[in-house]
Each structure stands twice: as structure tokens, then as C-alpha cells.
Amino acid sequence: MSKQRVYVPLDSAAVALGADDVVDAILAEAHSRKVEIEIVRNGSRGMHWLEPFVEVEVDGKRLGFGPIEAADVSSMFDADFLNGGTHEKSVGFVDDHPFMADQQRLTFARCGQTDPLSFEDYIANGGVEGARKASGKSQEEIVTEIKTSGLRGRGGAGFPAGIKWDTVQGASGDQKYIVCNADEGDSGTFADRMIMEGDPLLLIEGMVIAGLGVGATKGYIYLRSEYPIAGRILNEAIEVAKANNLLGDDVLGSGKAFELSVFIGAGAYICGEETSLLESLEGKRGLVRAKPPLPALEGLFGKPTLVHNVLSLCAVPWILANGGDAYAQYGQGRSKGTLAFQFAGNIKQGGLFETAFGVKLGDLINKYGGGTRSGRAFKAVQIGGPLGAYLPEAMLELPMDYEVMAQNGAGVGHGGIVVFDDTADLMAQARYAFEFCAEESCGKCTPCRVGAVRGEEVIDKLAAGTNYDENMVLLEDLCELMVDGSLCAMGGMTPIPVTSALKHFPDDFAPRHVREAAE
Amino acid sequence: MLDLDASLGERLGMEKIIEEALSGHVGETGGLITGLRHVQERCGFVPGETVRIAAELFNISQAEVRGVISFYADFRDAKPGQHHVRLCVAEACQSVGARAIEADLQDRFAVKMGETDAAEFITIEPVYCLGLCSCAPAAEVDGKLIARVDGQRIADEVSS
The missing domain is CATH 1.20.1440.230 (NADH-ubiquinone oxidoreductase 51kDa subunit, iron-sulphur binding domain)
Incomplete structure (x- = not known):
């Protein structure tokens, strides 16, 4: 019989709440009880109020326990948690949890479920399908798929991705680049971090497809220095991708090359602005460039460059695997697909909730987020980061939709939702x-x-x-x-x-x- | 005389370290920034000599190097205290008391935000988001991330 697997997230939020201590305690307890186990450091499910969230597999289903402290571990073994024994910290089957069951996870489908650095896990759970399909398509066919999907830039601006791809694809240049904007500096957002830590191969696959689509052979992930764990995981994932031919001179036998590296920023919020980011990536001060010229035509080192947010690129493998039409079935109006909403600040159930556009702001905060963490009255919510609007309770009926939010003087931004109670000024x-x-x-x-x-x-x-x-x-x-x-x-x-x-x-x-x- | 020689030796040693930290990144994409980070990792800060050495190695003006160092918040021009605390002061952390923690830390350690105390025991700096907004407030103490933090927890961490 294979060793029982115990999942404890490596996600920064889990680690910041003591996950590493929990791992040590589990290993020590298993050793003293002579129980053979294997620890898997998975990504986070996004239920951060339950972190560190420990999972085991029972009858093919994942059972969760949280929030776990090192002090809980001995009693968990006493309760035979490895075989599904009941414990006061048990939250039941993870997929049946109301917070998980109501989500539509396209981008975060694997996050928390798999070992982020296992290519086997990745393929067994739908990975590489998008890149395989893309490798058999022409550049124009790939770009058309993105256009059909209605995907818009997830970094905040919401610019139609297909138009950007089309521009870079049509631009002439001896070298083109894919640059991933992973300078996630908005307070209230952590979705980029979570996916880079929890399913890094997805981002790599998205960038590979982008390279095939626009004819770029080099990519950079511009990562903020505040995310050291994400940096380590991404670099390891790049090695895994190289070893499995997802990166290299002949991507998946397509005859096309794509190489990728991680660049670490140095603490400047402005570098999340695409032209500032490009200046920084060239080793300079992150001064904003005037547009035009668009980075799509004259970007990194003056070459045609596709600059996209992490989540825009992470939506791409699903779109290629299932078709742009299928993606466009989610959402409403001109807001197609899903968005990873991030519950932050003074909220009871902080975490990540991915669902289609159109969901009511109030449902996110109250139904799924559980209202304020302090238990005091709600006062305001800031959506979309430090440049986003503060909205009162009366506006919680609004659906999350780019156009509706814009008509109301607000924006969806990167999906960050920061709640304030009545003590806020x-x-x-x-x-x-x-x-x-x-x-x-x-x-x-x-x-x-x-x-x-x-x-x-x-x-x-x-x-x-x-x-x-x-x-x-x-x-x-x-x-x-x-x-x-x-x-x-x-x-x-x-x-x-x-x-x-x-x-x-x-x-x-x-x-x-x-x-x-x-x- | 002896002291002078010792400090010269120290300086030459420092120059060598800076040169080593930078030279591997010449010609790399964004190499100056990566190189400067390595200098800081080796020295604890970016010493003044770095400006001249980097300008020579990267074949750019000293003004450009100085410009890059001063632009990015990560680069320090002085050694931090024995303990280095970065407290998140952005909105999500504000909504659950980051401002009170800031005041608490300044009181507790008799040090202003962004500064090192007189005994060089602790440096406290603001950081604008550690990506732990779902379990705010957050801080990083000597490289270790701590969520749902308070002043006492930070004090315990630096005194342990």
C-alpha cells in the first residue's frame, strides 16, 4: 500500500499562519506513532480563514481540517484523521463545502488539489491540453480563439485580450516577447500569488500558448520582490516544464521554441503599470513611458511585446482546451468568463472565490464572505485596489461587471474586495x-x-x-x-x-x- | 596607522564583494537591478562604492546607477538593525488595525517608521502589501511572513 498523503499548503497565507510548524508536528507525530505518511505541499484552496488547512484523501475524496495549529496534531492522530476519523476541526469533504461548491473554478480548478510541482499531477488533471491543441493550430487560429472567448485583461484595465494578441501577432520584428505582469501590488489582491504558488505550470502553459499565438520565443515573468515563495516555486516549475518539453527549443514537438525566466522587481508599485514594468525589466528606473507607441508594437527593448497580467495568461489554457465559445458562455454582457474575487480586509471568511461575472457584490461580501470579521456594522468596500472606489451598503446590489461598475463610478479592477466596518474614517x-x-x-x-x-x-x-x-x-x-x-x-x-x-x-x-x- | 590600513583592507574587501555580486549580471535582462539585489544580500545594504563600480561594469553613467538605486524601495543605503520588520500599511491591513500596530511598534521600540533605533536593534519599514490581505494585518519579520499579526507577536518574534 502506498503511503497515505497528507496535504499542507505551501501558499504564503498558509505559511504566514503557521503551516510549516504544522508540517513539522505532523511528521514528528507520524514518526513517533510509526505511521508512514507523505506530506504534499499543495496550493491553497482559498479558504484562508481555515488556513493552515490540512487535507487527506478518503475513498477518493478529499477531507479537510482547519484551521490547524501544531497543538492540534496529536489529537488528530488520536481521532485517526488519516482514515477520515472525526475531529472538532474537520470541515467535511472539501468539494462539498458551501464556499467551494458554489464556485465556478476554471482558472483555479487545480489550485489546492494538486502538487504544484508535479507534472504528472498537472497532466492527470487537465494540464497541457490547451498547449497541445495550440501547437496544432496556426497563429491566426489561436488568436481567433482568444477573440471568441471575449477575455479581457485581468490586471484591472479590462482591455480586450484578442485585440492585443492580434496587434502583436501582426507586428513585424525579429524578436517578440511575452511579458507576464506579476507585480501584484494592489492591496486586497493575492490571486496572482496564489496561482503562481499553487499551480505555476498553468501560468507557464498560458505563456507558451501566447508565444505560439503571436510568434514570440522569449518570455519573462516580472515578479514583485514581496513574493519570495512564489519566486522559488516559479523557478522550480520552469525546470519541471523544461524537463517535460513544455519549454525549450521544440515545445511539445511543435518545432517552435519558447524560453522563460523570472525577473524579480525591487519594491515599486508603479512597475505594475506596463510601460514602467518594461523600463524596470530593462534594468532602469521604472519611469512610465508615454503611449503611443503601444508596447504591443514597441515594448521590451523596442520589440513587439505582449504584456499581460498573470490571470489573463492563466485563463488561456482553459480557453484553448475547451474553446473560446465555451469560455464566453460564462459571465454577462461584455464581461465574459470568470473572475477570481479576493475577499480581504475586515471580512469574516477571507479568501479567494472564483465565479462568473454578474455575481452581486453583496453576495460576495455577505453570503460567501460572511460579513465583517469584527462583527460590527459594514460601512464601506473598496474594490479593485488602492485606485478603486469606496462604495456604501446601498450599492451592494450591483453585479460585478466591467460596464455596470464603470457606470457607477467604480471598477472591477483585479477583483480585490476590501471590507471596512463602521469604525473606518x-x-x-x-x-x-x-x-x-x-x-x-x-x-x-x-x-x-x-x-x-x-x-x-x-x-x-x-x-x-x-x-x-x-x-x-x-x-x-x-x-x-x-x-x-x-x-x-x-x-x-x-x-x-x-x-x-x-x-x-x-x-x-x-x-x-x-x-x-x-x- | 594600523587602523587606517585595516579600514583600507576592509574597503578593498567590500569592493571585491560588490564587484563579484554585480559582474555575473552584466548583459543580463534587467541585470543592474538583479545585481544590486545581490549586493544588498551580501552587504546588508547597497554601499556607496557600488555606484562607481556598477557604472564601470555596466558601462553606464554613475547618474543612471544612482537613479536606479534611489528609485526602488528595496535598496537601502545603510545597514538595517539586528532585526528587520516590514509592516504592511496598505488598505486591507488598515481595515483591521494596521495603523494601531504602527503606533504600538513605534512606542514599544522607540523608533519611527522607516528608521532604525539608536541601539541598532530594530529597523521598522512600511511595506505596501504582502499579499496576505485575506488574513490581515500582515508583517514580515526577519524574512518570516506573519499573518493576523499584532505588536506583541512582533515583539515576541524579535526577542526569541
């Missing part, structure tokens, strides 16, 4: 938006560089009640100028959290002495 959050912009602005354009600092000053004056009405006019004027005059989204979108906070939570913007008197 939205004027402080608005000030922070400027503070963050001042900290992270690349400094190239004046509206962003100077505007951010002026914004902090104006909000401080509002709080102090200094020339209140004049400064309120100034704030609105400043926001308008930053939107219209900034070179990129950093300066251009910083006013969104500010103006949304002002619009939906005007009471928070009263001068400090007025607010204190009211309390």
Missing part, C-alpha cells in the same frame, strides 16, 4: 489614497507627482476646518486635473477613491471639531 482613507500616490508616483508627470502631495495638504486643511469651502473646491479641482492630466493610471485614478469617498460618505469629511462635537 473615509476622510482618512481618502488622505491615504494621496499619501500612497505620493509614495509610489514615478515622478515623471507633474499632476501625479505634485498633485498627490497637494491632495494630502488639502485634506489636512479640510480636517482642520481651515477655509473649508475654498479647500473643498480646490480638492475637486485637483482631482479633475489629476484625472485629465496624468500620464498613466497612477495619477489618473488616484482621485477615484477620493471622490467616491466624498460622494458616498460626505459626513466623514466634516472638519474634525464638528465631528468631535457630534459624537
